[in-house]
Amino acid sequence: MNVHAKISGKVQGVGFRFSAKQKADEIGITGWIRNNPDGTVELEAQGENKQLDQFLKDLSKGLNPAIKVQEVDQSKFESSTNFNSFKIS
Template structure:
């Protein structure tokens, strides 16, 4: 099991990034959350099997159609318990 926190910067708000991330996570079988930050970046936490987390990080790096991802900063975090995928405002 792997858990990472990612901060995605660039033109990512207002293009359905959070909704698209939730849908992608469900398809990959990972849990976590996504929220917009005041500076215009998006923060996500993703947890699941290592391969699925890697695929989710690769998707975050590309972003959904309409997003222009400048960078993704990834930090490993400890896995304390299984989570469901949620979207925060």
């Protein structure tokens, strides 16, 4: 299962992508994460449903005190793409 998410709030310049990668590696999630020019962060994550739910729940909490997540817009989908790791773009 895959999930595509766009996260808004204070999520750039505060270690969000690095923290998300650490959490993804801890849970066993693969995929990618990147900053967008509009100040949001976008990601695609791959894993089991339970893993993805936990990952998104943890991301929405902010992961560190400097991060302030306002909204997580997400959609799950099936994909034939297989990621080997979780990468920061």
